Amino acid sequence: MTDKETRMEALAQASASIPFRYKLSAVWLAIFGLVAVLFAVARFDTDWMLENVGYIAVGLRTTVIIAASAILLAIVMALLGALGRLSKNPVFFGLSGFYTSFFRGTPLIVQMFLVYFGLPQLGRAGPTWLRDLLILDAVPAGILALGLNYGAYMTEIFRAGIQSVGHGQAEAAGALGMSYSQTMRRVVLPQAVRVIIPPTGNEFIAMMKDTALVSFLGATASQLEVFRRAQLQGRADNRNLEAFVVSAAVYWVLTTIFTYFQGRLERKLSTGYIRDASAAGRGEH
Amino acid sequence: MDERPVVLKIEGLRKVFGKLEVLKGIDMTVRQAEAIVICGRSGSGKSTLLRCVNFLEDPTEGTIELAGMKLGGGHRTRGKRESIRQLRTHAGMVFQDFQLFPHMTALGNVMEGPVTVKKVDEEEARASALKYLDQVGLGEKADEYPIRLSGGQKQRVAIARALAMEPDVLLFDEPTSALDPELTGEVLAVMKSLSIDHHKTMLIVTHEMAFAREAADRLLFFHEGLILEEGTPEEIFAAPKFEETRRFIEAVL
Numbered sequence: 001m002t003d004k005e006t007r008m009e010a011l012a013q014a015s016a017s018i019p020f021r022y023k024l025s026a027v028w029l030a031i032f033g034l035v036a037v038l039f040a041v042a043r044f045d046t047d048w049m050l051e052n053v054g055y056i057a058v059g060l061r062t063t064v065i066i067a068a069s070a071i072l073l074a075i076v077m078a079l080l081g082a083l084g085r086l087s088k089n090p091v092f093f094g095l096s097g098f099y100t101s102f103f104r105g106t107p108l109i110v111q112m113f114l115v116y117f118g119l120p121q122l123g124r125a126g127p128t129w130l131r132d133l134l135i136l137d138a139v140p141a142g143i144l145a146l147g148l149n150y151g152a153y154m155t156e157i158f159r160a161g162i163q164s165v166g167h168g169q170a171e172a173a174g175a176l177g178m179s180y181s182q183t184m185r186r187v188v189l190p191q192a193v194r195v196i197i198p199p200t201g202n203e204f205i206a207m208m209k210d211t212a213l214v215s216f217l218g219a220t221a222s223q224l225e226v227f228r229r230a231q232l233q234g235r236a237d238n239r240n241l242e243a244f245v246v247s248a249a250v251y252w253v254l255t256t257i258f259t260y261f262q263g264r265l266e267r268k269l270s271t272g273y274i275r276d277a278s279a280a281g282r283g284e285h
Numbered sequence: 286m287d288e289r290p291v292v293l294k295i296e297g298l299r300k301v302f303g304k305l306e307v308l309k310g311i312d313m314t315v316r317q318a319e320a321i322v323i324c325g326r327s328g329s330g331k332s333t334l335l336r337c338v339n340f341l342e343d344p345t346e347g348t349i350e351l352a353g354m355k356l357g358g359g360h361r362t363r364g365k366r367e368s369i370r371q372l373r374t375h376a377g378m379v380f381q382d383f384q385l386f387p388h389m390t391a392l393g394n395v396m397e398g399p400v401t402v403k404k405v406d407e408e409e410a411r412a413s414a415l416k417y418l419d420q421v422g423l424g425e426k427a428d429e430y431p432i433r434l435s436g437g438q439k440q441r442v443a444i445a446r447a448l449a450m451e452p453d454v455l456l457f458d459e460p461t462s463a464l465d466p467e468l469t470g471e472v473l474a475v476m477k478s479l480s481i482d483h484h485k486t487m488l489i490v491t492h493e494m495a496f497a498r499e500a501a502d503r504l505l506f507f508h509e510g511l512i513l514e515e516g517t518p519e520e521i522f523a524a525p526k527f528e529e530t531r532r533f534i535e536a537v538l
Contacts, residue, residue: 171341172384176398176450177374179366186401190388273387273432 048239053246055233059226060254066139066225067208070146074207075200077151082158083184096155103152109213111149116141116217139223142214150207157199161192194269201262205255212251226250289316292453292486293338293376298347300333307333309510311347315454320480320487322497322518325507326533331490334507335456338488339376340369351375352453374402377447381459383439385431391418391442392427398450410449417445421475437468441475448479455479457489469493476500492537498522506530 015023039046077099084096103111116136123134136144165188173183212227224232226247234243293315300308307330315321323331336342338349344358352375356368385394395414399405405413418424421441431439440460447455457476461469473493477500479485491497497504498518506514506521506529514521514530522538525531 166384168380168382168384169386172378172380172386175339175341175373175376175378175380176446177370177402178398179370182401186397187386191386 044245045239045242048237049242049246052233052243056226056229056243056246057250059224059229060250062139062223062225063208063211066143066146066211066214067204069143070150071204071207073143073147074150074154077148078154078158081151081155082162085155085159086162100152100155103149108145108149108210109216112142112145112213112217115145137223138214138217141217142211146207146210150203154200154203157196161196162188164195165191197269198266205258208254208258209251287316289318292317292351294350295338296348298334298337299345300337300342301345307510308337311512313512315486315488317486318484319502320489320500321503321505322501323488323490323505323507324492324497324533329507330510331507332458335458335488335490338456339373339378374450375453376456377450377452378456379440379443379447379458379460382463383443385439385443387431390428390430391423391434394442395445395449398446403450414449417448418442420448421445435468436464437471440464440472444475454486454488457487457491459490461491461493494534494538506533
């Protein structure tokens with residue numbers, strides 16, 4: 001063995017005795033160290049960032065309101081869409097087919113503009129009350145577009161979730177005399193939820209980031225979400241890049257927090273699927 | 286002549302899957318407290334018959350008469366679906382693969398039908414569900430989820446779930462076929478007690494001939510979609526009229 005090989009071997013031996021967690025921490029520290037170096041090289045105005053992170057983070061309120069409202073709409077649309085895709089009724093099947101095809105086949109930003117500018121145009125043909133109803137502020141228009149768009153994608157998730165519940169379960173419910181809606185509500189959907197929750201969580205995380213697109217619709221001062229605030233503040237002080245980095249960090253913290261809670265919810269949902277009841281809360285599958 | 290009231294009447298029942306005629310015209314009557322065992326080779330149509338009785342399969346021809354309702358197959362309009370739903374509340378079904386609801390405890394499974402379908406008061410339903418779980422020997426397991434139960438225990442909960450609806454007839458679709466051999470005994474014991482001690486009306490598809498001998502009033506031998514032979518288990522075991530019956534009995538006994 002050469003000298004070098006001997007040294008490498010000794011290094012590997014030493015490495016093996018260090019727990020994985022410590023090594024992982026070291027990797028993360030190195031990454032953050034590298035980021036700090038990049039900040040210094042780019043001459044980032046970190047003081048400005050610290051001063052303004054509060055102002056930008058306040059936008060989280062609007063961001064979260066948009067995302068939460070839109071995901072609720074998306075869940076309703078996805079459930080209806082999935083039931084339509086699984087329906088033998090040609091009207092429901094056709095409607096949900098059109099819905100998923102259109103909203104998955106066109107860009108989200110185009111849909112936002114259609115909702116924001118197109119709906120009022122449509123309202124002009126109708127009576128005054130309809131016109132007033134169809135003129136939406138940026139935030140409601142964004143919620144509507146995001147909800148419809150994500151609902152179309154989530155239709156597939158819901159359909160797969162419903163189909164993951166064996167046909168025998170619906171038969172057993174039917175044999176008890178349950179109606180279609182009772183079978184869905186009491187037997188199929190509660191089981192489908194376990195399959196639906198994890199990918200829906202991913203969609204929610206993606207949606208929280210897509211709320212930034214609402215800034216393209218403009219927004220009144222009280223409704224500024226994270227990215228819009230970053231844009232305005234950065235432009236005002238000529239600290240554009242700093243503002244974008246701060247907004248990225250804010251989004252990242254938000255999604256990280258949500259990912260943590262999503263994990264806990266998934267463990268809670270596994271009740272009845274883990275043999276050792278005491279392990280249910282700790283996620284020891 | 287048998288004076289007991291008729292619970293279930295099947296007339297001219299045919300079932301066709303594509304080109305395959307699985308049932309070729311079944312006529313039979315089930316009287317109160319009768320336990321009828323249906324046997325026959327796989328593919329002879331016995332499970333299909335059971336599934337036609339509660340319309341899990343749609344009869345191609347013929348009628349099912351149960352609890353004052355007489356229904357045939359065909360397009361399911363809103364009214365027809367409601368009639369089928371009504372009929373099903375009078376026929377308790379036990380499946381080969383249990384089909385317990387995994388997200389509910391044993392107790393929850395047994396309460397589900399009465400509470401959701403019959404709108405029975407929850408406390409009342411809980412009390413009677415516990416009674417039925419006791420009857421199948423599982424009162425202790427009321428709060429367990431199905432995944433923590435053995436196959437035999439699951440099937441006994443499924444029987445309690447069917448009993449809780451207080452049906453006019455119990456339909457058993459090969460209730461022990463999915464079980465390990467050492468677990469079939471506990472399920473058969475429960476079924477035997479239902480027939481002998483509780484005088485339940487039962488239609489049972491099974492290959493368990495020893496059970497048939499002890500618990501069945503009548504034995505039907507299905508062959509190629511028809512009832513080939515019927516009689517008391519003693520009659521058929523002692524002197525089968527047909528070669529097919531004789532061979533089947535030799536194979537399973």
